[in-house]
Amino acid sequence: MKILQRYLLLTFKLCIITLDGFQNLSAFGLKNCFESDTLPALRKTSLQGKSSVSSRKPNVILILADDLGYGDLSSYGQKNWQTPNIDKIGTDGARLTRFYTPMPYCAPTRASLLTGKYPKNHGLIINPFPDGGVKTSFQTFRGNDSIGVDQKEFLLSELLKEQGYKTKAIGKWHLGHRPQFMPDKQGFDEYFGIPYSNDMKPVKLVRNEKTVEYPVIQATLTKRYTEEALDFIDKNKEQPFFLYLPHAMPHKPLAASEEFYTPQTKNDLYADVMRELDWSIGQILNKIRSVGLEENTIVIFTSDNGPWFGGSTGGLRGMKATSWEGGIRVPFLVSWKGKIQPGQVITEIAGTIDVFPTIANLLKIPIHKTLKIDGKDLTPMLIDRAKSPHDALYTYFADNLQTVISGKWKLHVRSPERNPPLPSDSNWVDPVWPDGVTIIAQNNQPKANQFPGINTGDAWNDSFLIDLETDPSEQKNIAAQYPEVVKKLKDLAEQNK
Ligand SMILES: [Ca+2]
Secondary structure, X not given: OHHXXXXXXXXXXXXXXXXXXXXXXXXXXXXXXHHOOOOHHHHHHHHHOHHHOOOOOOEEEEEEEOOOOOOOOHHHOOOOOOOHHHHHHHHHOEEEEEEEOOOOOHHHHHHHHHHOOOHHHHOOOOEEOOOOEEEOOOOEEEEEOOOOOOOOOOOHHHHHXXXXXXXXXXXXXXXXXXXXHOHHHOOOOEEEEOOOOOOOOOOOEEEOOXXXXXXXXHHHHHHHHHHHHHHHHHHOOOOOEEEEEEOOOOOOOOOOOOOOOOOOOOXXXXXXXXXXXXXXXXXXXXXXXXXXOHHHEEEEEEEOXXXXXXXXXXXXXXXXXXXXXXXXXXXXXEEOOOOOOOOEEEOOOEEHHHHHHHHHHHOOOOOOHHHOOOOOOOHHHXXXXXXXXXXXXXXXXXXXXXXXXXXXXXXXXXXXXXXXXXXXXXXXXXXXXXXOEOOXXXXXXXXXXXXXXXXXXXXXXXXXXXXXXOOOOOOOOOXXXXXXXXXXXXXXXXXXX
């Protein structure tokens, strides 16, 4: 019912927008709107229901890791642990080396993933916090207990549900935990997971909107999310499905099941967690193959932002919550057997905002122009080796524009650092700690001296230009040598702040 209402609302808005003023309101343009050649997908499913949808429509599995760094996968250079299953998505298809999230933290990026918009345009620019935020010795995590992604936003889940897809979200939602924002109100038939970060109190496990476990046994979360995903694939192998799997790990507190936890080797909890995450993706890929859906399933793996302590940026500067590359550049792997040529390594710029339009286009679902999506379709890049569709990408922090990225250039418009700075004391223990049950003690978590990125280089000033081709670690400000580039990027910044 909500989708039908939204469709009618969308149609109404379209008509209003396309009319010059309201002089033709009696005719309402409705006929014209329904005859728009860009609307058939919405019209078809809204009017005919999902029974008419062909079972040959490709499935979509979108896996999002939490705080997984650019250097956390073997295929991106990680040497301390192996991630063969996650890497396989890239060798079966494409691996992108310059994929950017629009913000260096959770909720805004997740809303961008599902709406295709920059945070300033979908409106969720800070994290929902069930306890209103956390104050620690070095920072305040500002948040709000009552916010969520605006209900007028049209999510990827809703687009696919309109097309007759069976839809399920498993894991961290974080687009609002109040009833009106929950996944079952946002195009998902089913939901199972913690509705926000696994360090936000009260940590509770929810099925649809009902709490089914409190306190949560975090050690078995990855395992249980995986089982839930496998079950969903099994039950829906005869019809198109959209599985959105935003795993809880490797967000702190880290927790692994007994099968992967190795207390005998100290300081490698992050590796344990990564091995279990890799196992999870292996299970899902095996399942797709065993039920014969390998050639009819698009699989995507990415992360919502850079790593916190213990992870790796792969030699990029900074970390989560900064606008250095370590905070915003993340792995992105995509496969679709028979459609996306295997073994591609793509070095063009792309971003989280592109996932919605790319999936829509791969599935040949038209997106109505009134949705005003910021992302671009990456299909030509993935299928035909085209250049990036973006002249520039923009990253933000809350309501501030932070960086402009154009080809090899990156201009830092505002300070990329946190203020006050992150702790560096090796005895520092993260005071943010959830309620709940875990087999992992707090002092086993990575410490502040396990800084995940590079923390050297020139200090920021208000004219700060980096050549990422020759200086991916952002060590040297070369603004003085390229005043014309600085001017061009500052002009773009002005237009997109
Ligand atoms: Ca995150």
